[in-house]
Amino acid sequence: MIFLAKITIGLKEGMLDPEATAIRHALGNLGFATDELRTKKLYLVRFDAADAHDAEEKARGMCERLLANPVIHHYEIEVHR
Amino acid sequence: MIFLAKITIGLKEGMLDPEATAIRHALGNLGFATDELRTKKLYLVRFDAADAHDAEEKARGMCERLLANPVIHHYEIEVHR
Structure with missing residues (x-):
């Protein structure tokens, strides 16, 4: 049987996410104030x-x-x- | 009001995804045969x-x-x- 797995991978609580920090900063410069931003990776297999x-x-x-x-x-x- | 946006970004149909190709290859070497693999990026804002x-x-x-x-x-x- 063929299955589709949706696998989401994120950083554990407390891990630094420099990509998220950079994106929040860039969004702020474009006028999009944000309270929090997290990045995750998704694999559809x-x-x-x-x-x-x-x-x-x-x-x-x-x-x-x-x-x-x-x-x-x-x-x-x-x-x- | 505070909102949470779940933004999923993926490659358009037909675009090459070399990361996905490399991961499928590595999974195959580990004994995990796959029919298809797609990578996406998730932003929780x-x-x-x-x-x-x-x-x-x-x-x-x-x-x-x-x-x-x-x-x-x-x-x-x-x-x-």
Whole structure:
């Protein structure tokens, strides 16, 4: 069965996000005042799996072995058919 | 009123995504075969606006003036209180 995993990777609470700081600054210069800005990365991955549980396990494996750095990142996985 | 805009920026259909190609290749080497992989960027922005319509207009302005390159990117905006 083909599944689509939506994997969102962000920095853990308390980690510095210099990209977000730079963007907030640039937005402010353009007249867009913001209270907070966070950046995340999204991966949409289509792959074959036996069932939804297997698909979630595979997506978790992709995060832990490649996509996320467990020291600084947290990740969320949503699996759909 | 404070709003949270969830801005998702991705490459337009047909644009090459070399990061996605590299990740698919690396996942394959780790034993994770994939049919398709897309990368997107997510910005979570908290800011003040008069109402939901104003918040959406502001988020669109942020995309068009800074976050997205209209030649290669499309963007989606979701605004929540």
